[in-house]
Amino acid sequence: MKNDLLSITELARLRKVTSETLRHYDRVGLIKPDYVDPQTRYRYYSIRQYERLGTIKELRSLGLSVDEIKEYFDGRNLEKSLRILKERQRLLIREIEEKMLLSQVLARKLHFLDDMRHLPAIGVPFKCHIPKRHLITFGEPAGGPREHAFAFTKLEQYLTDVAPVLASDCIGVYCDQRILYPSESYIPCVPMLFVQPDSIEKDHMVTVPANEYLCMFYRGTGLEEYNESFELLKRYLDLYNLDIAGNIFQIYKIDKTVTDDPEETLLEIQVPIKLAKKPDEENSTS
Numbered sequence: 001m002k003n004d005l006l007s008i009t010e011l012a013r014l015r016k017v018t019s020e021t022l023r024h025y026d027r028v029g030l031i032k033p034d035y036v037d038p039q040t041r042y043r044y045y046s047i048r049q050y051e052r053l054g055t056i057k058e059l060r061s062l063g064l065s066v067d068e069i070k071e072y073f074d075g076r077n078l079e080k081s082l083r084i085l086k087e088r089q090r091l092l093i094r095e096i097e098e099k100m101l102l103s104q105v106l107a108r109k110l111h112f113l114d115d116m117r118h119l120p121a122i123g124v125p126f127k128c129h130i131p132k133r134h135l136i137t138f139g140e141p142a143g144g145p146r147e148h149a150f151a152f153t154k155l156e157q158y159l160t161d162v163a164p165v166l167a168s169d170c171i172g173v174y175c176d177q178r179i180l181y182p183s184e185s186y187i188p189c190v191p192m193l194f195v196q197p198d199s200i201e202k203d204h205m206v207t208v209p210a211n212e213y214l215c216m217f218y219r220g221t222g223l224e225e226y227n228e229s230f231e232l233l234k235r236y237l238d239l240y241n242l243d244i245a246g247n248i249f250q251i252y253k254i255d256k257t258v259t260d261d262p263e264e265t266l267l268e269i270q271v272p273i274k275l276a277k278k279p280d281e282e283n284s285t286s
Contacts, residue, residue, distance in 0.1 A: 005035055005044035015053050022053075030070055031056065062088055105161070112168060116254055116266070123229045125216045125236045130270065133208040134197045137174075141188035145222060148173070151191040158200050159193070165257060169268070170194040172251035173223045177244050180230045180271075189224035189250070211245065214271040221265070223250050233271060246272040 012019045025031040026043065031052055033043035045053075052073075059069045062085075072084050120126055136158055142151040152171060156164070165171060173189035197205065214236060218229045237244070254266040 005046055006050065008033070008043040008045070011045045011050060011053065014050065015057060017053070017057070025053075025056070025066075028066055028070070030066060030073075063092065064088060109166065109168065113258065119217055119253075119266075122217045122219065122266070123232065125214055125233050127273070128213055128215055129210065130213050131210045133194055135192040135194050135206050135208060136200065136204045137190055137192035137206060138204060139190060139206075142191050143186070148191050148223065152193070155191065155193045155204075158204065159195065160200060161196070164195075165193075168257075169251050169253050171255065172249055174247040174249050175224065177248060179224070179226060179248055179250065179269075180234055182226050187224050187226065191223075194251075211272045212274070214242065214273050215268060217253065217266060217268050219263070219265065220267045221262070223252070223267070227269075230269065233269065237271075237273070241276045242273045243276040244271055245274040248272070 006014070008019050008022050012022055022031070022043070022045075026033060031045075031049055034046040034049060035044040036042070037044070056069055059072060064072065064084075068084070068088075072081065136155055138151065138155070142148045159165075170193050172194070173191050175187060175189035178187050179189065192206075195205065214233060216229065216233055218227050220227050236242070249268075249270040251268045251270065252266075253268050254264055256265075259265070
């Protein structure tokens with residue numbers, strides 16, 4: 001009888017699978033040997049099982065699990081096979097869409113990191129127009145680095161984007177002009193995350209109107225801290241007769257999500273500005 005059968009080793013070699021794979025398929029009931037030698041316990045397979053194993057391999061290559069393949073063979077007919085393969089196609093299309101979305105996310109992050117290598121000079125103020133933005137915040141100062149970490153953790157729970165924080169400039173704080181002056185006391189700053197408005201629920205979301213900003217990149221240790229380079233901003237404001245027109249933003253550009261080197265940590269300060277009134281204009285309105 002064994003002369004008409006294939007040994008487990010022969011079948012494995014012909015179908016380019018391992019003998020252990022065939023033993024596993026035997027254990028789970030997917031493909032049973034036609035004959036098991038009662039003395040040696042060697043498994044032997046027929047040509048019919050050679051064909052079945054070929055179908056199993058092709059179904060596995062389409063991504064079906066062992067349980068799904070068992071269902072495929074159970075009471076098989078044309079309609080059932082069509083239904084199972086259509087369902088697999090539907091799932092595959094969804095997986096492709098998810099992978100495409102992930103690829104787009106990675107492309108944006110790579111573009112962002114590449115931009116960080118070609119920034120304007122660090123420590124040099126520059127003016128720019130920033131369009132309308134959206135952020136989420138609890139609206140209260142957090143009270144220090146440790147408290148900030150907890151606040152950001154809670155805020156991140158509202159985000160639904162893939163990897164929203166890694167390699168991005170969404171993390172920051174806003175504060176008043178006290179941040180521009182040296183202080184030995186705590187400078188109250190409010191943690192916030194910049195977001196896309198269609199990616200989160202509206203709870204705690206705030207819209208920041210478009211405005212002209214005086215900006216500067218600088219090396220620093222963290223948020224809610226005065227930096228000596230801020231003196232350059234104040235000189236610029238005085239030189240060009242500019243007033244501060246709202247909350248000041250401190251934002252991480254390069255942080256611990258992409259580097260362990262403190263020398264690479266980079267922040268940006270954004271000061272909303274407007275032309276200061278001339279003395280005669282102030283007198284005319286008083």
